[in-house]
Amino acid sequence: MSTSSTSDSDAFATTRRRLLSATTAAAVAVAAVGSAAAQAPASPAPAGRSQSRQSRGGVWKHDEVALLLIDYQPEMFRQIRSETSAALIELNTRFLIRAARALDVPVILSTVAVEMGINEPTVAAIAAELPGSRVIDRSSMNAWEDKPFHDAVLATGRKRLVFGALYTEICLAFPVIDALKEGFDSMYIVDAVGGMSQIAHATAIDRMAHAGAIPNTALAWVTELFRDWKSAEAPKVRPIIVWYLQQLEELRAAK
Numbered sequence: 356m357s358t359s360s361t362s363d364s365d366a367f368a369t370t371r372r373r374l375l376s377a378t379t380a381a382a383v384a385v386a387a388v389g390s391a392a393a394q395a396p397a398s399p400a401p402a403g404r405s406q407s408r409q410s411r412g413g414v415w416k417h418d419e420v421a422l423l424l425i426d427y428q429p430e431m432f433r434q435i436r437s438e439t440s441a442a443l444i445e446l447n448t449r450f451l452i453r454a455a456r457a458l459d460v461p462v463i464l465s466t467v468a469v470e471m472g473i474n475e476p477t478v479a480a481i482a483a484e485l486p487g488s489r490v491i492d493r494s495s496m497n498a499w500e501d502k503p504f505h506d507a508v509l510a511t512g513r514k515r516l517v518f519g520a521l522y523t524e525i526c527l528a529f530p531v532i533d534a535l536k537e538g539f540d541s542m543y544i545v546d547a548v549g550g551m552s553q554i555a556h557a558t559a560i561d562r563m564a565h566a567g568a569i570p571n572t573a574l575a576w577v578t579e580l581f582r583d584w585k586s587a588e589a590p591k592v593r594p595i596i597v598w599y600l601q602q603l604e605e606l607r608a609a610k
Contacts, residue, residue, distance in 0.1 A: 415542065417458040417580040417588065421513040422451060425465045425498050425520035425527065429475045432521065435549035437556035442606055445480055447547040447573040448519055450599045452484040454577040457591040461511040465491040465498050467526070497529035499537075508534075515540040517576065523550040524559040532566045541568040544576060574599070 427448060432441045439447075455462050464485055468474045469492045476482065477490065493501040498520075508516065516539050520527035527548050531541045543563055550556030564570055571579070577596065581588035 414579050414582065415515055415517075415540075415576075417460055419513060420515045420517050420542075420580075421461040421463065421508065421511040422455045422517050423463045423465075423498075423508065423519070423530070424448065424452070424481075425518070425530065426467050427464075427477050427481050427519075427521060428466055428469075429478055431526075432478060434551050435521065436552050437523065437550045438553060439546045439549055441549065444521075444547055444549050445478065446599070446602055446606060447544065448481055449484050450573050450577065450595070450602075451517075451519060451544060451547060452481070453595045453598075454580065454592055456484075457595060458580055458588055460580070461513060462488070463491065463504070463507050463511070464488055465493060465501075465504050467493050467496070496525055497533065498526065499530035499533035514538075516542070517571075518543045519547040521549055522555070522559075523548045524555040528559040528563055531563050531568050535567050542571050542576070543568055544573055545570050546572045 427445075432445070435441045435444065452462060454460075462485060464477060464482075466474065466477055469476050469490075471494060482490075489507075491498075491501070491504045491507060493504060495501045498504045516534055518527055518531050518534075518541060520530070527543060531543055534541045541563070543560075545560060548556075550559060560570060574596075577592060577599075581592050583589065584593075
């Protein structure tokens, strides 16, 4: 073998040893990282996160929810231009309140700019369903950013929140999305809300759904709360459903 061939062979052997050494070191490093990751403690859940967040697909129970109603004021009702009429929104909202009260679901009612002298209070028919209740008046468009409102939600101790508000695209969408960000489960009642146009309403419905909130309707939500005509809760809700269906027929007949 020539001197040149011997040198080439030695160089190849040296390069091979270096590659094997580098590969072994890399494998050791990857194994060490994997071991450290496996032993690392899980990150704590954000404050307010529901214990049942992983089972969001399940139906909701009356003892785990709070009902939040925002800005059902005359000025807002007059500007509704989406598919559910103002009269039906008012009826559906009253229905939600009656069912919630029958099942001891906390109800939080909020208005905007009443104390500022800009807007009128909650419409009389809805306010009458909550006699003596505290109304949280705000200056903010996003109720979630209002400390008294946020504190009232936390005080309920409920981790699943059901929202209704006017308008869909502003006073509903903003707090629904922020509540999700804080770790609460959020549901919104599509036929108890309305927007300033159909496209504004529909876009907000999509925005909230994409963010992870759950759409529902008034009658579906009420029946979801008890789910069995033989349950202990059914006798409390049955007359309310009968009342609602009668009111619904009257409303349709009046058109």
